[in-house]
Amino acid sequence: MRKVSLYEPDLSGNELPYVVDCLNTTWISSKGEYIGKFERAFADFVRSDHAVAVCNGTVALHLALAALDLGPGDEIIVPTFTYIASVNMIALRGATPVFADCRPDTWAIGRAEVEPLITPRTRAIMAVHLYGGMCDLAELRALADRRGLKLIEDASEALGCFWSGRHAGVWGECGTFSFFGNKTITTGEGGMVVTNDAALAERLRLLRGQAQHPTRRYWHVELGFNYRMTNICAAIGFAQMERLTKLLERKRAIASQYRDRLRQQDVQFQSRPPEIESGEWLVTVLLPEDVDRDAVMDCLNQYGIESRPTFYCAHHMPMYETQSALPKSEEISRRGISLPSHPLLSDDDIAEVCDRLTSAIGKCPVEQSARIRFA
Numbered sequence: 001m002r003k004v005s006l007y008e009p010d011l012s013g014n015e016l017p018y019v020v021d022c023l024n025t026t027w028i029s030s031k032g033e034y035i036g037k038f039e040r041a042f043a044d045f046v047r048s049d050h051a052v053a054v055c056n057g058t059v060a061l062h063l064a065l066a067a068l069d070l071g072p073g074d075e076i077i078v079p080t081f082t083y084i085a086s087v088n089m090i091a092l093r094g095a096t097p098v099f100a101d102c103r104p105d106t107w108a109i110g111r112a113e114v115e116p117l118i119t120p121r122t123r124a125i126m127a128v129h130l131y132g133g134m135c136d137l138a139e140l141r142a143l144a145d146r147r148g149l150k151l152i153e154d155a156s157e158a159l160g161c162f163w164s165g166r167h168a169g170v171w172g173e174c175g176t177f178s179f180f181g182n183k184t185i186t187t188g189e190g191g192m193v194v195t196n197d198a199a200l201a202e203r204l205r206l207l208r209g210q211a212q213h214p215t216r217r218y219w220h221v222e223l224g225f226n227y228r229m230t231n232i233c234a235a236i237g238f239a240q241m242e243r244l245t246k247l248l249e250r251k252r253a254i255a256s257q258y259r260d261r262l263r264q265q266d267v268q269f270q271s272r273p274p275e276i277e278s279g280e281w282l283v284t285v286l287l288p289e290d291v292d293r294d295a296v297m298d299c300l301n302q303y304g305i306e307s308r309p310t311f312y313c314a315h316h317m318p319m320y321e322t323q324s325a326l327p328k329s330e331e332i333s334r335r336g337i338s339l340p341s342h343p344l345l346s347d348d349d350i351a352e353v354c355d356r357l358t359s360a361i362g363k364c365p366v367e368q369s370a371r372i373r374f375a
């Protein structure tokens, strides 16, 4: 049976020759020309002054929080509806994550969700942009400035996303990206921190490399990390950047086909306010209230179509469990399903996913789900 996977990276450009070049020249660790090339190409694309490559998107967040000196005693407001790394890195710094609910249409945060949570201990807001949607960055930037807070953007999923013409990640003091295999561009594992602040960029580079003094070898000026990216990963990333515009074109076309084909269905897409130009990372919809999501996913799977549920809310996880109800996030978490969205999908693949999804929705009302699952 043919498989329609949720994600497959397109590595058909210069990825192979550039990796072979690393092997031939023996520059396989974190020194070598591709690191600088990749960082510059990335900074140019998102229009940030600085880009610092690291070994994944999780440590990109950790490094950003450390470079901004956020830690014990500090409260950081973060959406509960996010991938867990956003929250875990706050906790790992010894700071306290304070959970915000999200908007029911954009599945992201803005001023109204964040401002009531600000206390005298609040030091920062972490804006997370999920699936191709975006937080209201104009509102959050203005709020952070007015209340003297830092803004950090977890833009792991937001490559190719612009708010009022400015790329995600460059509205905050720092923005972070992930290059895991299912992201818009991949380096296998990898991440990036971007900033327009030269002093901050220097500190990010210092902490990334064990905080080793720039000229005095083995002298470490503070507590640092080894979060460096390898030249091999950067070579893949640089090759991916050469084709980013094409990849985004295809991803936007795929998303628009899904929207057209599922227009008549009772599914809810993440909304795209007029300020957004989306990179359309992963097409994700909310299923109707009365449909059993797990049964729908099982049904798709029977036809070789891979799908994913939306994230669980962080405030429900054992390590963060709180009594508070954050109902909009809980609903999105309960009803959401991500559909195959990679650039190698054909138009026929998308048509098939939409047809199978439509029939699965019809076959999987909540009350029948147990019977279908165990049939």
Ligand SMILES: Cc1ncc(COP(=O)(O)O)c(C=O)c1O
Binding pocket: 056, 057, 058, 059, 082, 083, 085, 086, 128, 129, 154, 156, 157, 178, 179, 180, 189, 190, 191
């Ligand atoms: C919103 C968000 N934050 C952080 C990360 C962590 O990135 P990585 O998997 O590269 O560590 C991801 C990746 O899946 C993500 O989607």
